[in-house]
Amino acid sequence: MFAEVAFPIRSFQTFTYSIPTEHMSVIDIGTRVSVPFRNKIIQGIVVNIKKKKSYLGSTKRIIEPIDKVQVITPPLWELINWVSKYYMTPIGKVANSVVPKSLSSSYKPQLEKYVKARRKVNLKKVSKLKKTAPKQYLVFKTISEKNIICKISSFQKIVSNPLQICISLKNKGLIKLIKKTKLPDFNQSIFEPVFKDIVFNNDQKLVISKIISSLKKNIFNSFLLHGVTGSGKTEIYIEAVRYCLSQKRNSIILLPEISLTPQIAGRFRAVFGDIVAIWHSKLKGSHRSWTWRKICIGDFKIVIGARSAVFSPLKNIGLIIVDEEQESSFYQDAKEPRYHARDVALMRGSFEKSTVIVASATPSLESFYNFQQKKIKYLRLPKRFGNAKYPEVHIVDMLSNQKETSKFDQVISGLLQDKMEEKLNKNEQIILIQNRRGFSPTVKCNDCGAHIMCNQCKIALTYHKNEDKLICHFCSFFVMKNMLTCQECSNPNLIYSGTGTQKVEQLIKETFPKSKICRLDMDTSKSNLGLTSILKSFSNQEFDILIGTQMVAKGLDFPNATLVGIINADLGLYLPDFRATEKVFQLIYQASGRSGRSTKKGEVVIQTYSPNSPVIKNAKNLNIAKFYEVELLEREELNYPPYSWLAKVEFVGPNRLKIFSLIEKFKHNLKGVYTGLDILGPAPCFLEKLKNNYRFQIVFKSKKHFDPNGIYLHNFINKNFKNYNNKKLLGQNKINIYFDPISLI
Numbered sequence: 001m002f003a004e005v006a007f008p009i010r011s012f013q014t015f016t017y018s019i020p021t022e023h024m025s026v027i028d029i030g031t032r033v034s035v036p037f038r039n040k041i042i043q044g045i046v047v048n049i050k051k052k053k054s055y056l057g058s059t060k061r062i063i064e065p066i067d068k069v070q071v072i073t074p075p076l077w078e079l080i081n082w083v084s085k086y087y088m089t090p091i092g093k094v095a096n097s098v099v100p101k102s103l104s105s106s107y108k109p110q111l112e113k114y115v116k117a118r119r120k121v122n123l124k125k126v127s128k129l130k131k132t133a134p135k136q137y138l139v140f141k142t143i144s145e146k147n148i149i150c151k152i153s154s155f156q157k158i159v160s161n162p163l164q165i166c167i168s169l170k171n172k173g174l175i176k177l178i179k180k181t182k183l184p185d186f187n188q189s190i191f192e193p194v195f196k197d198i199v200f201n202n203d204q205k206l207v208i209s210k211i212i213s214s215l216k217k218n219i220f221n222s223f224l225l226h227g228v229t230g231s232g233k234t235e236i237y238i239e240a241v242r243y244c245l246s247q248k249r250n251s252i253i254l255l256p257e258i259s260l261t262p263q264i265a266g267r268f269r270a271v272f273g274d275i276v277a278i279w280h281s282k283l284k285g286s287h288r289s290w291t292w293r294k295i296c297i298g299d300f301k302i303v304i305g306a307r308s309a310v311f312s313p314l315k316n317i318g319l320i321i322v323d324e325e326q327e328s329s330f331y332q333d334a335k336e337p338r339y340h341a342r343d344v345a346l347m348r349g350s351f352e353k354s355t356v357i358v359a360s361a362t363p364s365l366e367s368f369y370n371f372q373q374k375k376i377k378y379l380r381l382p383k384r385f386g387n388a389k390y391p392e393v394h395i396v397d398m399l400s401n402q403k404e405t406s407k408f409d410q411v412i413s414g415l416l417q418d419k420m421e422e423k424l425n426k427n428e429q430i431i432l433i434q435n436r437r438g439f440s441p442t443v444k445c446n447d448c449g450a451h452i453m454c455n456q457c458k459i460a461l462t463y464h465k466n467e468d469k470l471i472c473h474f475c476s477f478f479v480m481k482n483m484l485t486c487q488e489c490s491n492p493n494l495i496y497s498g499t500g501t502q503k504v505e506q507l508i509k510e511t512f513p514k515s516k517i518c519r520l521d522m523d524t525s526k527s528n529l530g531l532t533s534i535l536k537s538f539s540n541q542e543f544d545i546l547i548g549t550q551m552v553a554k555g556l557d558f559p560n561a562t563l564v565g566i567i568n569a570d571l572g573l574y575l576p577d578f579r580a581t582e583k584v585f586q587l588i589y590q591a592s593g594r595s596g597r598s599t600k601k602g603e604v605v606i607q608t609y610s611p612n613s614p615v616i617k618n619a620k621n622l623n624i625a626k627f628y629e630v631e632l633l634e635r636e637e638l639n640y641p642p643y644s645w646l647a648k649v650e651f652v653g654p655n656r657l658k659i660f661s662l663i664e665k666f667k668h669n670l671k672g673v674y675t676g677l678d679i680l681g682p683a684p685c686f687l688e689k690l691k692n693n694y695r696f697q698i699v700f701k702s703k704k705h706f707d708p709n710g711i712y713l714h715n716f717i718n719k720n721f722k723n724y725n726n727k728k729l730l731g732q733n734k735i736n737i738y739f740d741p742i743s744l745i
């Protein structure tokens with residue numbers, strides 16, 4: 001017998017090996033094997049098994065299979081194949097992103113000791129305890145009041161020897177001792193488990209019943225769950241997962257960025273305990289392979305993770321949830337396979353016969369359109385959970401504000417400042433969003449006006465005051481401020497302008513010197529620990545004001561935060577991308593959702609230079625229906641998704657002229673152009689030079705009216721690009737192909 005083996009290489013070619021008799025029973029399609037390849041031993045994946053080989057030469061033998069258990073189930077294999085075909089990526093590369101590179105691991109997690117109060121206790125014993133052993137009584141009281149499992153070490157705050165005390169309490173029959181595995185990365189990346197008693201409202205009950213009746217059927221079914229911010233979507237997820245477990249089926253929950261949603265992970269962990277695995281890119285080697293193997297052997301029943309969790313080797317999947325499905329972080333665009341995890345989740349659901357829920361407060365236009373076209377079922381949660389009210393939204397026209405006050409470059413308007421003062425006086429919390437990190441994003445020469453740019457990229461450097469350097473936000477190239485002169489005329493006299501989060505922080509410190517301020521952006525959150533501890537501290541009200549980039553606008557739940565200020569809502573509005581307005585709308589809408597999530601009334605202040613822009617207006621009124629109406633009309637006119645299929649083909653190389661003439665040549669030789677296909681470009685990419693490589697792109701739009709399933713476009717791209725993307729033909733240059741790209745810049 002012979003096996004076709006694929007490797008994680010640029011080419012689509014596969015290689016034939018013979019299967020040794022002793023491994024015949026184990027090796028199947030999807031098995032990972034180690035094989036000799038060009039004088040090395042490397043790993044590959046079996047993509048086909050044949051009785052005869054297709055050519056006459058000699059073949060090498062497979063050395064051995066790598067996994068002892070079945071790693072890739074038939075539906076997961078189908079998915080890998082689909083991703084390989086749809087996103088035009090060699091199957092070895094797709095498989096490589098599904099299976100962690102190193103699975104050898106001696107990692108064993110530690111055990112932690114927990115306690116829980118017994119349901120029925122002898123009350124006489126308790127009152128005796130109060131007199132004879134006050135410390136024991138204190139600990140017991142805390143445990144029974146909390147009514148959840150508590151970590152023994154957490155009582156160190158009240159007694160010096162918690163373990164001994166807990167053992168005495170256990171011997172008296174008052175509490176239970178429980179040992180739990182300390183899951184890798186859990187304590188750093190999630191909040192403490194939160195237990196809530198939930199009473200569902202009628203909307204929620206209806207949504208849950210629809211999901212449960214779908215789960216009962218064991219068929220593929222997809223829903224768009226459109227729930228306003230604060231409508232209790234997490235509670236719905238928990239109910240759905242609970243039902244799924246009762247049917248002995250497993251669940252995957254995809255979150256846009258796991259580290260930004262520690263609260264959701266904490267909720268799941270509180271409800272379901274040890275069967276919840278967390279999967280994200282920050283998991284370190286040994287933790288990663290330990291978690292992965294436990295998922296393979298079925299110890300975990302629920303996987304919560306970022307986009308790559310869509311490929312987790314979970315078996316028998318009943319339910320897949322994609323939370324905040326509109327988020328662009330679900331699209332992996334930096335490396336192959338370049339895929340959209342939401343779309344892959346829907347596909348996996350169809351192979352696994354599961355129920356798939358894509359959920360959002362601001363569904364993407366694609367998902368909303370799919371609902372209009374009846375391709376996905378619609379579930380609505382129109383009301384905020386509990387008695388939470390919608391926030392009151394104020395718009396500040398920064399231009400007329402400037403005229404009135406004659407203060408140019410004013411960062412905080414009078415209105416925002418007044419509102420902040422008011423909230424601080426009431427001991428309520430404030431969130432300020434400025435979607436740009438650093439101190440000054442614009443640095444110009446005072447003499448010749450030239451912008452200070454990165455040496456390796458065509459990107460302006462941003463001044464970071466804390467480090468006193470200018471940094472490229474793409475490649476991390478930096479120059480110390482005191483070393484810097486104009487790159488054109490060597491003049492050392494430079495102007496620093498524009499506003500980043502560091503500048504906002506400094507201004508707020510000057511304006512409200514007594515307030516406690518924290519900042520959350522890529523700089524302060526580099527480690528997972530930094531991020532979680534900032535969020536935790538803000539949640540515990542150790543800070544009054546949280547300043548951050550769009551990172552703070554999403555999914556978080558701070559009941560005491562009653563004011564959200566958006567410093568400059570126009571950032572991003574005029575980017576040359578068809579999704580620019582959608583993103584700005586989502587940011588404002590989501591940010592408003594952070595305000596007033598409990599009984600206290602929330603307020604939002606949006607500062608803008610474009611107060612009459614329909615996007616800003618609709619966002620102010622939280623009028624999502626109107627926004628969809630306007631935006632869909634515009635997309636239809638311009639033939640952009642959801643009315644067309646989109647593919648972006650990007651040429652990358654170190655020599656600008658060569659890469660341009662290469663892309664011109666491809667454009668000139670395009671074969672099989674058809675009705676309904678629009679070709680834009682070639683044109684330089686918005687970020688034309690990155691890390692010393694020049695980038696040009698051609699964009700293809702294929703009208704759904706002519707090409708309902710996108711097959712024409714796929715065939716067209718296949719024919720014109722697939723077989724040319726190799727080293728022999730392109731040398732140092734590369735072609736990157738993006739299907740359904742999330743942006744054109």
Ligand SMILES: [Zn+2]
Pocket residue numbers: 445446447448449450486487488489490491
């Ligand atoms: Zn100059």
Ligand SMILES: [Zn+2]
Pocket residue numbers: 454455456457459472473474475476477691
């Ligand atoms: Zn750079």
